[in-house]
Amino acid sequence: MKILVSIAFIGLCFFDNAFADAKKVAVVKLLRGEVNVLTLGKTAKLNADEWVEDGAVIKTAEKSFVKLIFIDKSQMNVGPNSEMKIEKFDGKDSGVIDLVKGKIRSQVTKDYLQIQDKDKSKLFIKTPNAVMGIRGTDFMISTNGKNTSAVLFEGEVVFNRLDAKGITNSRNLEDIVDRGVRMFPGEFSVVEANRNQPTVPSLLNVRQRENLEKNEGFDTERSPGNSKGEAPAKSVVPEGLSGEVTSNDTAVLKTEVAQLGVGSSEQRLTSSSDPNGYIAGDKIKPTNGSFLHIESGVIIAPGADSIWDENTKTYLPSANNGTVASNGDFIPPKNMLITDNGDVFELKPGSPKDPRPELKPILPPSPVKPTLPTVGFLPPATGSGSQPDFSPGFRPYSPVEEALKTTNQLENVGTTTNATIRARIGN
Numbered sequence: 001m002k003i004l005v006s007i008a009f010i011g012l013c014f015f016d017n018a019f020a021d022a023k024k025v026a027v028v029k030l031l032r033g034e035v036n037v038l039t040l041g042k043t044a045k046l047n048a049d050e051w052v053e054d055g056a057v058i059k060t061a062e063k064s065f066v067k068l069i070f071i072d073k074s075q076m077n078v079g080p081n082s083e084m085k086i087e088k089f090d091g092k093d094s095g096v097i098d099l100v101k102g103k104i105r106s107q108v109t110k111d112y113l114q115i116q117d118k119d120k121s122k123l124f125i126k127t128p129n130a131v132m133g134i135r136g137t138d139f140m141i142s143t144n145g146k147n148t149s150a151v152l153f154e155g156e157v158v159f160n161r162l163d164a165k166g167i168t169n170s171r172n173l174e175d176i177v178d179r180g181v182r183m184f185p186g187e188f189s190v191v192e193a194n195r196n197q198p199t200v201p202s203l204l205n206v207r208q209r210e211n212l213e214k215n216e217g218f219d220t221e222r223s224p225g226n227s228k229g230e231a232p233a234k235s236v237v238p239e240g241l242s243g244e245v246t247s248n249d250t251a252v253l254k255t256e257v258a259q260l261g262v263g264s265s266e267q268r269l270t271s272s273s274d275p276n277g278y279i280a281g282d283k284i285k286p287t288n289g290s291f292l293h294i295e296s297g298v299i300i301a302p303g304a305d306s307i308w309d310e311n312t313k314t315y316l317p318s319a320n321n322g323t324v325a326s327n328g329d330f331i332p333p334k335n336m337l338i339t340d341n342g343d344v345f346e347l348k349p350g351s352p353k354d355p356r357p358e359l360k361p362i363l364p365p366s367p368v369k370p371t372l373p374t375v376g377f378l379p380p381a382t383g384s385g386s387q388p389d390f391s392p393g394f395r396p397y398s399p400v401e402e403a404l405k406t407t408n409q410l411e412n413v414g415t416t417t418n419a420t421i422r423a424r425i426g427n
Helices: 002-023 170-178 206-214 250-260 418-424
Strands: 024-032 035-039 042-045 051-053 057-060 065-070 075-078 083-088 095-107 123-126 130-134 138-143 148-154 157-161 181-183 187-191 278-280 283-285 291-293 298-300 307-309 314-316 336-338 344-348 358-362
Touching: 035 051, 057 065, 123 170, 130 138, 130 148, 130 170, 148 157, 148 206, 157 170, 157 187, 181 187
Parallel strands: 095 123
Antiparallel strands: 024 051, 024 065, 035 042, 035 057, 057 083, 065 075, 075 095, 083 095, 095 138, 123 130, 130 157, 138 148, 148 187, 157 181, 278 283, 291 298, 307 314, 336 344, 344 358
């Protein structure tokens, strides 16, 4: 009898251990700063080489980052100030990740992508207002809780608005993304809070795409790129290749070859094949070559002084539109401020008594490249109220001219106060 009890006890222990091991879905490969994990209601500090279980919630602090390797060898990097829940990931069926806020950079293994149907998403990433179906290998997704932006570096993804937040069933999520937009390498798309569909995929500014792709570890250092304010020069490299390709950057070469269809039996006609932006009802197509403020989802189109580049099929903006930092962040012109919440401000010089800049709330710029001295704004989203009436002399942002003269004083835009913004910019 004792022998039978001992055998039963050993078997139960073995079963419990096997069950516990089966719940482990990812291991911490690299960690920087402060990262916590919430499992079964208990919060603990996450350390390198620790396993993370299915259902766990991972939270990163400012300037912090964690790199996870999943059981299928896929890689997922969680950026600073982020919160992510692993809702389901067993390596057999489509995984489901819930990004509550912040940024994720993921590289999904090709073995995992070969599961059954090629048109079936192998991984879903949900945010408070969007869902992405992964059919490609290298991408980034970011949300501030209101807007969600996606950038694709390699492969293919499908992207759509998500209204029902509690959906975890793969079949239901697949149906939602199938009705969304399909993205190809080099493209980006944004789901805004009060719009019922994502923006039409468009090619991101080439320099920003390159720097974002290199920044796998979410480096927060923001050394500026070209800031001389010079207009871009005409391309002198052979048609079909950009200057960045000829600089032997293999990452950029890989994405641009994919865009051109080299090595493929058929040339894909993507949404970004039309380089120009447009607004048609609820459908918004940003101009090719636009910048993206990753944290907020605000799109900044190339200005009227930008130059068309036939090689990259994008408009090359001057520094009047802002620049790109070494980590891929968009740096606005000196007289413009964009918060992570998506509020946009004009910075006006302060007075001798108070040298701090005056912050004037304004509407986000249009994602469509202006062709005239005046510039348009996005029509109001459904239920957001009427469009403010701007004066005919309204001009685009420029560090040379005094910009953004309006007849109306816009107030109470967003939730961020002047005092908060001044604190953020160190004044």
